[in-house]
Amino acid sequence: MKELKEFTIPFVGLKLGEHHLDFEITKSFFEHFEYDEFNDANINLDVLLDKKTTLLEFTLNFDGFVNVQCDITNEPFDQAVDGTYHFVVKFGEEFNDENEDLLILPHGSFEVNIQQYVYESIVLAMPSRKIHPGIEDGTLQSDILEKLEELSPKIAGNETKSEGDATDPRWDSLKKLLTDK
Structure with missing residues (x-):
């Protein structure tokens, strides 16, 4: 899959310590992954990169909404989504992303792409059943x-x-x- 350039973070010129990056996630981001369950998306993503001498620590904080279809009535509604995901980037002999909380990059790498971690953390933060709030309080007429x-x-x-x-x-x-x- 082609990498989105805005989610490729060059870390070679950064000083040791914490660095904040802000992203706006929209429907086009999910279309890149061919994920079509969201009608629309508006999610704010705050990435905290803590650069240390031998590793990088990433913390993804996101909140916003996605417009989805109700599982019962098929009516569209805005589902709130928020969450946090933490992973570590280390350096080794070869690329390895088998562990979900640890990414190993080859020595000499100068950038890391976090788009897959962003995508998975948002999709997994969604509830398994999407129910329109109007059904729960009895105000939805359909x-x-x-x-x-x-x-x-x-x-x-x-x-x-x-x-x-x-x-x-x-x-x-x-x-x-x-x-x-």
Whole structure:
């Protein structure tokens, strides 16, 4: 996958210590990864790079919203998303990104691309079920909700009791065995 240049951070000229970088994440960022579950996105990303003599520590803090479809009604709504992700970049013989919290770059590297970590941390911060807030508080009016209410099973108190009391007569004689002691 092609790397986005704005997420490539050259660290070779930076002094030791903390450095802050700010990014604006939009829908085009997710389109680059061919991720189409977001209708729109507006996320602020604050990257804290702590450069040390032998390693780099990254802390990604993000907050904002993504516009998604409700899993129940398919109505679009803005889902708040926020989170923090921390990972370490060390230097070694060859590139290795098998560990999710540790990235190993070859000696002599002068820049690191963090786009994959940004993408994964935001997507994994999303809830597994996306439910419109209007469903939870009862204010959403939708054709789908009306149809679900219409088709939901109705429980009548009298019908369920009469079915529960009526038993097969063949079992009645067996029930007598339980009481004959």
